[in-house]
Amino acid sequence: MASNATTVAVLPPDVANKIAAGEVVERPVSVIKELVENALDAGAGRIGIEIEGGGRKLIRISDDGCGMSRSDAVLAVQRHATSKIRTAQDIDAITTMGFRGEALPSIASVSQFELLTCDRASGAATSVKIDGGAPAKVASAARAPGTTVSARNLFYCVPARAKFLKTTATELSHVGRFVHSVSLAFPHVAFKYSIDGAVHVDVPPQPADTPFADALRTRLVQVRGQDLADSLIPLEHAAGDYTVSGFVASASRAVLTRQELYFYVNRRLVRCSWFATVVKRAFGTLLGSDKYPYAFVFVSMPPQAVDVNIHPAKLEVRFGSEFAVQSAVSVAVMNALRAGERAPVAGIGPAADAGPGDRAGARMKPPVPSRTPWTRKLTVDEWKRLYGVAPDAGSAGPQPAPGAAPSPQPAPPGPGAVPGSAPAVQPSPQQRDEADRIRAVGQVGGKYIVAEISGARNGIVLIDQHAAHERVNYDAVIAAMTMSSAPQQVLLMPETVHLPNEQAVMIRACLDELRAAGFGIEEFGADTFKIDAVPGYIELGALEPMLAAIAADLRETGGSRRADELRQRLALVLVCRGSVKFNQSLSLPEMQALIGQLQATRTPWTCPHGRPTMIVVPFDELEKRFGRRG
Ligand SMILES: Nc1ncnc2c1ncn2[C@@H]1O[C@H](COP(=O)(O)OP(=O)(O)OP(=O)(O)O)[C@@H](O)[C@H]1O
Numbered sequence: 001m002a003s004n005a006t007t008v009a010v011l012p013p014d015v016a017n018k019i020a021a022g023e024v025v026e027r028p029v030s031v032i033k034e035l036v037e038n039a040l041d042a043g044a045g046r047i048g049i050e051i052e053g054g055g056r057k058l059i060r061i062s063d064d065g066c067g068m069s070r071s072d073a074v075l076a077v078q079r080h081a082t083s084k085i086r087t088a089q090d091i092d093a094i095t096t097m098g099f100r101g102e103a104l105p106s107i108a109s110v111s112q113f114e115l116l117t118c119d120r121a122s123g124a125a126t127s128v129k130i131d132g133g134a135p136a137k138v139a140s141a142a143r144a145p146g147t148t149v150s151a152r153n154l155f156y157c158v159p160a161r162a163k164f165l166k167t168t169a170t171e172l173s174h175v176g177r178f179v180h181s182v183s184l185a186f187p188h189v190a191f192k193y194s195i196d197g198a199v200h201v202d203v204p205p206q207p208a209d210t211p212f213a214d215a216l217r218t219r220l221v222q223v224r225g226q227d228l229a230d231s232l233i234p235l236e237h238a239a240g241d242y243t244v245s246g247f248v249a250s251a252s253r254a255v256l257t258r259q260e261l262y263f264y265v266n267r268r269l270v271r272c273s274w275f276a277t278v279v280k281r282a283f284g285t286l287l288g289s290d291k292y293p294y295a296f297v298f299v300s301m302p303p304q305a306v307d308v309n310i311h312p313a314k315l316e317v318r319f320g321s322e323f324a325v326q327s328a329v330s331v332a333v334m335n336a337l338r339a340g341e342r343a344p345v346a347g348i349g350p351a352a353d354a355g356p357g358d359r360a361g362a363r364m365k366p367p368v369p370s371r372t373p374w375t376r377k378l379t380v381d382e383w384k385r386l387y388g389v390a391p392d393a394g395s396a397g398p399q400p401a402p403g404a405a406p407s408p409q410p411a412p413p414g415p416g417a418v419p420g421s422a423p424a425v426q427p428s429p430q431q432r433d434e435a436d437r438i439r440a441v442g443q444v445g446g447k448y449i450v451a452e453i454s455g456a457r458n459g460i461v462l463i464d465q466h467a468a469h470e471r472v473n474y475d476a477v478i479a480a481m482t483m484s485s486a487p488q489q490v491l492l493m494p495e496t497v498h499l500p501n502e503q504a505v506m507i508r509a510c511l512d513e514l515r516a517a518g519f520g521i522e523e524f525g526a527d528t529f530k531i532d533a534v535p536g537y538i539e540l541g542a543l544e545p546m547l548a549a550i551a552a553d554l555r556e557t558g559g560s561r562r563a564d565e566l567r568q569r570l571a572l573v574l575v576c577r578g579s580v581k582f583n584q585s586l587s588l589p590e591m592q593a594l595i596g597q598l599q600a601t602r603t604p605w606t607c608p609h610g611r612p613t614m615i616v617v618p619f620d621e622l623e624k625r626f627g628r629r630g
């Protein structure tokens, strides 16, 4: 043992391949994924997927792609042999699904493998057979242009791995999800999937000239049914180098699992720790705390902006600017929901009974023009102000110079200010003018303010008081954080808070921002903090849950490296977890003051989650409904 242990030797290729296979080929679905991705890279228009015995007995993928010449076929089953990249620089901008040259040799080392391929250019076909990583047997063969790869008796030569396979049903469910998800990303390709000889999926290709969104919708109808497709709201958002497309289903379809969240980056389905949180947040309180929506989100970006070479099965990616991607996804979903939420304006009155749920609204044409400030998409400027960076934030958005805060300049609360709220932002004359034109009439349901708006948008305004408070407070918290001295409430007795290490590290990373927000906080031993003051605008309460909420939020969203992002997240937690003071029952002057403060914010028509704060019912619409006008 001793002398052998110090002798270094390069492993023979079959051993090296089996070790690589341990990472690349974990279970049947991994084989199917690699082979289907090869077919897609080969430009296939039709892909056949056959499996038997849950994938253990047989996996066979066939395509009508470009095929391979005999010499390429022989090379393709060797490790690190690929046609997709050539130089180290190529790794920085990968545009194909594969790039490592590892899949075929890995699969061939753990199965009875056959590659049957016909080169479209020459029409010559080749068969390459490999038994559990043994030397390849190469022969001439016959086949139409394209490739078929079969893997029989998966893991027969690596019993340890075979042991870890789950039940056939479990393996099949993984394969089913993969087939379904890849068929959505490539609606222009036909997929046929059969299990033990019975066809389960057979979807025709969408015509090549069909735009992606239309092709995807048709594919969704094919694989998920008309009913779901009817509740889908399209995502369309472009921010600099990032484009977001796809669909979300309306909140009424929400489910209790994250299984219906699909996130694609350059058409590659990826797992992503923050995706569920970002989408759920964009839905805000439209969803119960335990519910998740259906979301099929496709983000396109330059290949240089994303590293796809970080996971052995290519299931995860790393973004150059995670924040930019999160923001793009978040804005895309919020905009889509906002567009979908025009319906309630039209839904007032008996016509709302026309059908169930939000579909009734969807069938009716909203009377408000689609580009009123209440429903329109964010402009680049608003985007910038809301998120602190330009939409193309990937390339390092502008950062306000320290001390030269461009806005907002906090002003003392006016005479009618909401008691306990943070200082409001000084309204511009135009905003004041706008505010003056909204006259509070009263409060209904304990949570809505009814007001009248005069001027261009003549009508009734319904204001969600809580959402309005959230918007006002969120902007005010951000404003307070940018002041040199945020308002503070000094505690009579300093408190020490001990947090679990995983939370403490997050808090430690944002101590400066917490201090800027008005916390008197310092480290006080391992994972313990001493707090002697809290911001003036928050409710005095238990400090530990509040810090835990901040830590949890930062962890869920993957933390943040930039001060302005941290500030925004912190403000969102403080406002949305109810730490900031809200005033529930308002007098008429207080309502009027709230409206004024809301109008003075940068984005008065939405709360920080993107939900509407105000809905307008134009008088024109009322006249129509009362039959005064046709
Ligand atoms: N279905 C196919 N049609 C045409 N060529 C193929 C097909 N499958 C594989 N090839 C060729 O074989 C090569 C090796 O395939 P393999 O999957 O092992 O590596 P890769 O796709 O380049 O990288 P990765 O290991 O990341 O998948 C590919 O680069 C491609 O040139």
Ligand SMILES: [Mg+2]
Binding pocket: 034, 037, 038, 097, 098, 099, 103, 104
């Ligand atoms: Mg490959």
